[in-house]
Every structure is written in C-alpha cells, then in structure tokens.
Amino acid sequence: MKLTVNGTEHEVDVEPDMPLLWVLREELGYTGVKYGCGVAQCGACTVHIDGEAQRSCQVAAADVWGPVTTIEGLGTPQALHAVQEAWIEHQVAQCGYCQSGQIMQAAALLSYAPDPTDQDIDDAMGGNLCRCGTYTRIRAAVKTAAAKLQEA
Structure with missing residues (x-):
C-alpha cells in the first residue's frame, strides 16, 4: 500500500x-x-x-x-513551527515523551481555532496526558503559538 x-x-x-x-x-x-x-x-x-x-x-x-x-x-530545525517555538520558549518538555503528541494536537487545534480560549485549549488537549504535569506550560505555549501564527 x-x-x-x-x-x-x-x-x-x-x-x-x-x-x-x-x-x-x-x-x-x-x-x-x-x-x-x-x-x-x-x-x-x-x-x-x-x-x-x-x-x-x-x-x-x-x-x-x-x-x-x-x-x-511539522517543522524543521531551521524553520520550526510556531508551536515548536513556543514549546521551547516556555520550556514545556521535562521528560519529553509525550511532547510530539502534545505538539501535534496543539497544532491541529490552532488550525481550526486560531485564538483559543483556556476552555478551547483544555478541551482539545484534554486527551493528551503528561506524566510530568506541565499542563500550565502547555496552555501558555499554545497561547504564545496562537499569537505567533496571528502575527505571520
């Protein structure tokens, strides 16, 4: 196939x-x-x-x-996606295992909700688990990425 x-x-x-x-x-x-x-x-x-x-x-x-x-x-080392940039800026990753899934879910959210509310973020990201508990940083990074994408 x-x-x-x-x-x-x-x-x-x-x-x-x-x-x-x-x-x-x-x-x-x-x-x-x-x-x-x-x-x-x-x-x-x-x-x-x-x-x-x-x-x-x-x-x-x-x-x-x-x-x-x-x-x-999603992005390259030379041209990161806005979500990847925001993840680095907010130092979201700790162990990092869940982060690729978190980033992909966040990028999908921003493709249909360019200015998400806290509730939008919680609803979209709720099925992505982070054992390190970086949820506050994740929400902040999603908001930063949304702002970056709106500037572009």
Whole structure:
C-alpha cells in the first residue's frame, strides 16, 4: 500500500490492519511518533491525517484517508513551527515523551481555532496526558503559538 508521510510517498508491504503507529515507527523510521497506551487514551501517538489530529495507534494502515504528518514533518530545525517555538520558549518538555503528541494536537487545534480560549485549549488537549504535569506550560505555549501564527 502507498502512504504519503511528511510530503513523501512511501510504499509499504504490511498487513492492512497494522496500526499506523507501527507502520510509521517500524517500517518508515518516524520515531517521533510515540507508543504510550495503545488504546488512544494518552495522545503520545498523535499525528495529522489530512490535517486532522488522530491517534495513530487506533488507525489501521489500510484506513488512512489522506496525507500523514508526523512531528518530523511539522517543522524543521531551521524553520520550526510556531508551536515548536513556543514549546521551547516556555520550556514545556521535562521528560519529553509525550511532547510530539502534545505538539501535534496543539497544532491541529490552532488550525481550526486560531485564538483559543483556556476552555478551547483544555478541551482539545484534554486527551493528551503528561506524566510530568506541565499542563500550565502547555496552555501558555499554545497561547504564545496562537499569537505567533496571528502575527505571520
């Protein structure tokens, strides 16, 4: 089957029901996508499919309906996405394990809610768990990223 990931088309020979998470990590080497719980409850595996935040642990490879973007495709070291910049500015990451999923969820939120309220942020980010408890920093970083995107 063919998948477009971060703008590159890939052909993979996998079982159709293999979770996208494992296709991305094990077959294509996109290790920024993390395995957390395997049941779509933690958000560590969040990617964008056709611009929409999705838990890749629960999407079968054969069911992917559009281009996939992982954290590796959101920005580059030379041109970070506004959310990535804000994460650094607010020193959100502690252990960092959940951060790629958090960033992907935040970027999706800002694509449809460019000026989110605290409640918008809490609602959108509520399914992304951070064992380090950096939720206050996450909210601040989302607001900073929103302001950066509005300036652009």
